[in-house]
Amino acid sequence: MPTSVAIAAGDSAKALAVLADWIEEFNQALEARSEEALAALFLGDGYWRDFAACSWDVRTVHGASEIAVALLRAAEPNTVREFSLEPGKAAQVVERPQPWERSIEVLLTFDTASIRGRGYLKLVAGPGGEWLAWTLLTTPDELKGYPELIGSRRPVGELRRPPQTWLRRRAVEVEFSDRDPEVLVLGAGHSGLSIAARLKALDIDTLVVEKNPRVGDNWRLRYDSLNLHNEVWANHLPYLLYPPTWPAYCSKDKLADWLEAYVSIRAT
Numbered sequence: 001m002p003t004s005v006a007i008a009a010g011d012s013a014k015a016l017a018v019l020a021d022w023i024e025e026f027n028q029a030l031e032a033r034s035e036e037a038l039a040a041l042f043l044g045d046g047y048w049r050d051f052a053a054c055s056w057d058v059r060t061v062h063g064a065s066e067i068a069v070a071l072l073r074a075a076e077p078n079t080v081r082e083f084s085l086e087p088g089k090a091a092q093v094v095e096r097p098q099p100w101e102r103s104i105e106v107l108l109t110f111d112t113a114s115i116r117g118r119g120y121l122k123l124v125a126g127p128g129g130e131w132l133a134w135t136l137l138t139t140p141d142e143l144k145g146y147p148e149l150i151g152s153r154r155p156v157g158e159l160r161r162p163p164q165t166w167l168r169r170r171a172v173e174v175e176f177s178d179r180d181p182e183v184l185v186l187g188a189g190h191s192g193l194s195i196a197a198r199l200k201a202l203d204i205d206t207l208v209v210e211k212n213p214r215v216g217d218n219w220r221l222r223y224d225s226l227n228l229h230n231e232v233w234a235n236h237l238p239y240l241l242y243p244p245t246w247p248a249y250c251s252k253d254k255l256a257d258w259l260e261a262y263v264s265i266r267a268t
Contacts, residue, residue, distance in 0.1 A: 015104040038068035079113040148201040181207035216256030226252040
């Protein structure tokens with residue numbers, strides 16, 4: 001049964017213990033394939049948001065019983081298992097207005113047959129004071145067997161014989177005159193460029209097409225007062241973070257120029 005214990009603001013040690021108990025029960029319910037035990041761990045109004053990590057689809061499931069059914073349906077073919085607290089990450093006890101005055105939140109790791117994933121869990125006090133999941137988020141972090149070409153796996157560089165400059169090789173790459181791409185991405189906006197960068201790091205030949213004349217025009221050509229609606233640190237692109245001197249809420253033109261530069265900088 002879910003743990004029922006009072007947790008004071010700032011008591012991260014007790015919060016971690018409650019979270020660890022919840023995760024242990026969650027893993028046991030998954031392994032036992034118990035729909036009833038899984039549903040009992042979620043608030044009746046809870047949510048599971050999966051970004052193609054467990055179900056190979058982007059989906060939101062609402063309601064404890066519906067979440068239990070969907071989790072078991074995804075877990076069997078994809079071997080979803082081994083949820084645990086992410087090492088080195090502290091639990092947060094968060095104070096907020098109604099409907100819940102307090103929640104405890106933490107980052108997770110988990111495993112499937114194909115991916116290593118990261119997740120987010122938010123527990124709130126249920127009707128009887130027991131800590132139940134209101135939000136579970138699951139996202140892929142690494143595709144097994146397809147390591148990214150970063151760090152020690154990064155490309156060697158321009159050591160070709162006969163020599164070919166990066167500029168000439170890049171011109172051939174972007175034209176796709178000698179081959180077809182493995183993946184076609186529609187739209188060179190934030191999401192399109194992010195997925196293309198990740199695919200490039202997996203050595204997957206990817207073509208991005210954009211209807212506007214320049215990358216970034218989907219921001220550049222909009223109304224003058226447009227800014228990011230949340231902070232820049234929530235909008236980083238893969239492998240290249242925004243400069244730490246940038247304003248928290250970046251203007252549209254600044255972001256548009258960054259997207260355009262990102263295409264060239266991220267090309268290997």
